[in-house]
Amino acid sequence: MSRVNETALKKRAALCAYCGSCTACCPVQSVAADFGPRAVARCALFGLSAEATEASWLCAGCHKCDMACPQDVRPSEIIRDLRALSPETGRLHPVFSKQMELLIRQGRLYLVDEFENDGREDEGLPRLAEELPDVAVLLGGGEQA
Amino acid sequence: MKQYALFLGCTVPVRAQAYEKSVRAVASRLGIGFVDIPELSCCGYPISSVWEQKALALAARNLALSEAVGISQMVCLCSACTLHLKEAASTLAQDAQRLQEVNQHLLRVGLTYHGTVSVSHIADVLLSSDFHVKRDLSHLHVACHHGCHYFNPSRFVNMPEMPLHRLVQRTGAQVVKYPTELECCGGGSMAVDERIPSALAKLKLQDVYEHSADLFTVVCPFCHIVYGASQKKLGLPFSVPVYFYPQLLGLAMGIDAAELGLSPAQAKTLLSQGGIPA
Ligand code: SF4
Ligand code: SF4
Numbered sequence: 001m002s003r004v005n006e007t008a009l010k011k012r013a014a015l016c017a018y019c020g021s022c023t024a025c026c027p028v029q030s031v032a033a034d035f036g037p038r039a040v041a042r043c044a045l046f047g048l049s050a051e052a053t054e055a056s057w058l059c060a061g062c063h064k065c066d067m068a069c070p071q072d073v074r075p076s077e078i079i080r081d082l083r084a085l086s087p088e089t090g091r092l093h094p095v096f097s098k099q100m101e102l103l104i105r106q107g108r109l110y111l112v113d114e115f116e117n118d119g120r121e122d123e124g125l126p127r128l129a130e131e132l133p134d135v136a137v138l139l140g141g142g143e144q145a
Numbered sequence: 146m147k148q149y150a151l152f153l154g155c156t157v158p159v160r161a162q163a164y165e166k167s168v169r170a171v172a173s174r175l176g177i178g179f180v181d182i183p184e185l186s187c188c189g190y191p192i193s194s195v196w197e198q199k200a201l202a203l204a205a206r207n208l209a210l211s212e213a214v215g216i217s218q219m220v221c222l223c224s225a226c227t228l229h230l231k232e233a234a235s236t237l238a239q240d241a242q243r244l245q246e247v248n249q250h251l252l253r254v255g256l257t258y259h260g261t262v263s264v265s266h267i268a269d270v271l272l273s274s275d276f277h278v279k280r281d282l283s284h285l286h287v288a289c290h291h292g293c294h295y296f297n298p299s300r301f302v303n304m305p306e307m308p309l310h311r312l313v314q315r316t317g318a319q320v321v322k323y324p325t326e327l328e329c330c331g332g333g334s335m336a337v338d339e340r341i342p343s344a345l346a347k348l349k350l351q352d353v354y355e356h357s358a359d360l361f362t363v364v365c366p367f368c369h370i371v372y373g374a375s376q377k378k379l380g381l382p383f384s385v386p387v388y389f390y391p392q393l394l395g396l397a398m399g400i401d402a403a404e405l406g407l408s409p410a411q412a413k414t415l416l417s418q419g420g421i422p423a
């Protein structure tokens with residue numbers, strides 16, 4: 001269960017004065033015109049719409065918008081909240097389920113197997129654990145695996 | 146000798162070995178000791194926006210492994226790992242209830258965390274070390290990219306001003322200032338849409354090129370992927386060599402190129418005229 005709830009999310013979004021300072025400094029907005037933290041905050045005001053969640057995935061998480069906002073809305077946290085609620089609303093982005101799957105399987109996003117470890121050793125670097133079953137246990141996917 | 150648990154994360158050990166090599170080479174000469182813990186995993190950052198509690202549990206497991214071998218300082222090479230582990234360490238040191246919750250999860254893997262580990266970025270560790278430069282790099286004009294997760298978040302207000310500038314100056318090289326210096330690499334959006342980091346990288350590299358930098362330096366494997374490893378795909382009419390800061394530092398300290406993950410050609414170019422290696 002996520003710590004976030006929809007009421008708190010809307011309350012936070014309601015602080016937004018629609019000034020646009022956040023969107024003006026957002027690096028993603030500068031190259032993807034239809035994305036913007038102000039628009040996400042605005043959508044969140046009306047709760048967990050598909051549009052709001054959809055709009056949250058492009059954020060790079062740089063926190064520039066949080067620093068620019070005069071109302072302390074912290075748009076990047078609204079974005080995080082929307083993402084956190086997405087598994088419950090069935091709107092999880094496939095990239096994140098894929099990353100979760102990789103971590104459950106191998107403990108790191110990039111596989112470290114015998115081949116990789118041999119390569120590391122050739123470079124004079126220490127070997128790393130190839131299996132990390134603890135991670136699967138903590139992520140709730142691999143107790144029986 | 147100061148001892149740190151070396152946190153490599155997912156990307157460095159597989160896709161940024163030159164970074165890891167140069168960090169190890171430099172550290173061993175500066176009296177910075179590393180303890181390697183082979184069981185360290187992903188820090189939890191990649192999944193943290195969706196599964197905050199699970200990501201905290203992963204961070205706590207890594208911190209607990211360091212605590213278990215008696216090391217209370219962890220150093221990270223990746224800026225996103227630094228940010229995530231720093232936040233986790235501070236949450237768990239200050240919030241007894243969250244620590245207790247996390248420990249209930251850790252119990253399932255036979256661990257307990259006591260909240261004693263602190264986390265730093267390698268750049269900060271280097272900043273607080275003394276080093277002596279043996280080779281002259283004063284002919285090099287270096288553009289820096291700090292990276293948002295190392296530099297931006299206002300909650301870490303104690304950040305010294307432009308730490309990478311100071312680090313570069315201490316090698317003897319010259320810092321090139323350029324207008325888009327504090328712009329984000331967009332790496333955080335890469336998994337969802339590669340076009341975002343690509344478009345941002347183009348703008349920044351163009352700027353760096355126009356300001357006549359010989360090279361571009363970073364302190365994060367992700368930033369290196371965006372600007373360095375993916376640069377060819379951007380189709381720019383010029384190229385900007387990208388190095389990890391410890392590679393430059395190591396070169397200035399007189400360390401052999403191979404130990405720093407530099408090819409002989411790269412080292413030769415850097416030491417003679419700067420600019421683009423053959
Ligand atoms: S945190 Fe996300 S929304 Fe905010 S400025 Fe950065 S990329 Fe834009
Ligand atoms: S900066 Fe703050 S108040 Fe202004 S539009 Fe963005 S979220 Fe709303």
